[in-house]
């Protein structure tokens with residue numbers, strides 16, 4: 167456990183040693199899912215590894231996803247069998263071995279109604295059946311992910327009551343993976359890498375890269391230092407071109423709304439409905455924890471200035487609500503929307519005009535003059551495969567050898583199946599979010615029951631989660647706690663309600 171703990175003291179010790187002139191094998195720039203996945207893989211291969219992130223872990227796109235660990239159904243439409251196969255295989259690895267505590271199966275319902283006419287329904291079924299073959303090929307058991315089937319309107323309503331419409335003729339049911347919280351996956355990766363000896367330095371930005379290392383600015387005190395390194399990987403997602411100007415991306419913006427689950431009849435399944443006039447794009451209403459539903463996602467080319475927390479426009483919100491309304495008995499009222507967020511997909515620039523058509527395939531780009539290799543594209547689901555390919559490539563390119571990749575076999579911190587955890591005398595919320603580490607959080611309360619209670623009215627987070635965030639998960643500020651450890655920032659009213667308690671607990675845990 168001590169080895170997996172990230173905190174302010176460990177960070178400053180690591181910076182001092184690096185600034186003193188140590189040379190490491192690898193610097194990874196970027197603390198999203200891609201960078202943290204690479205840091206873990208590298209550390210497991212025995213490479214001395216440093217990851218630098220200019221703000222907090224999961225500061226970028228990785229916390230703005232749809233939270234799906236998906237088998238890549240949509241890629242089949244473009245005959246993207248390679249991406250779909252890789253996704254199905256990686257989904258299985260996450261669900262079975264690396265993060266079964268965070269990734270679970272979720273049912274999806276595609277209602278057959280006027281918005282999804284028979285032809286589209288048949289096309290969807292064909293795609294879903296192909297996805298089923300990939301699922302079987304990837305070794306997923308029916309107990310992990312049940313097979314797809316047609317269901318009656320009545321069964322569909324039991325799963326998603328709000329689709330009760332006169333034109334409902336039945337539905338297609340299929341299953342895919344969902345991650346409890348995308349940022350928690352990133353933090354789990356970073357801590358597992360730290361357990362293997364990787365140094366994870368948040369609030370450290372790469373200022374410039376050359377063949378012998380990286381110049382770094384400590385964003386907490388403004389100081390600068392150099393990390394001498396044999397290899398450098400740029401995993402900065404949509405910001406990759408700021409490190410290596412040769413990298414050309416076409417970011418696409420994706421928007422989600424956070425909706426009260428009660429407004430949709432507390433669904434147990436995600437509902438997906440097509441965007442009119444587009445057979446490839448759908449809007450989903452996906453149930454997530456804490457009695458909420460995510461409605462998303464848009465996919466529009468974006469050429470404006472990049473931001474860590476992109477705005478959601480009224481038009482984007484209206485668009486999602488309008489498409490979803492096609493599947494509902496009555497449209498969602500705007501006051502059902504309690505939060506909204508957007509992120510930028512780091513898509514590799516290509517020939518297509520539509521970002522929905524641009525490949526989600528990842529791409530590795532070497533810049534030998536700078537001595538940096540960039541990895542872009544891909545998805546949350548395939549982070550592990552991306553890391554493996556990147557490191558195989560970088561090692562070969564540098565003429566170096568290391569142990570083979572082990573990440574498909576090594577569980578992340580906290581990983582164990584839900585059935586093993588069920589029945590332990592630990593709050594369900596902690597098991598769901600921290601897996602085997604849940605009892606450690608209970609221990610942090612040291613008998614103080616108030617720390618095992620919600621920190622504010624209308625907020626589910628417990629006091630011990632904030633203390634754990636500071637002592638073991640590398641939270642260096644109240645914002646880190648609220649926005650990336652607890653995700654209360656997804657619903658501004660909850661963030662506001664929790665702020666005072668979070669400030670007090672942050673001060674207590676940092677003392």
Ligand SMILES: Cc1cc2nc3c(=O)[nH]c(=O)nc-3n(C[C@H](O)[C@H](O)[C@H](O)COP(=O)(O)OP(=O)(O)OC[C@H]3O[C@@H](n4cnc5c(N)ncnc54)[C@H](O)[C@@H]3O)c2cc1C
Pocket residue numbers: 195196197198199200201218219220221222223224225226227228229230231232233234235236370371372373401402403404405409418419420421463508509510511512542543544545546547548
């Ligand atoms: C709306 C949306 C929905 C999505 N849904 C899904 C989904 O359901 N399932 C799925 O599999 N995929 C999904 N994706 C794709 C997935 O989220 C991304 O592919 C993935 O998160 C990208 O991760 P990354 O680590 O490459 O980039 P990021 O998460 O953006 O990480 C890059 C990091 O680099 C840091 N950085 C930038 N510049 C510097 C610097 N100079 N020095 C140090 N650090 C720096 C940034 O702060 C950032 O934290 C979705 C994407 C979007 C936008």
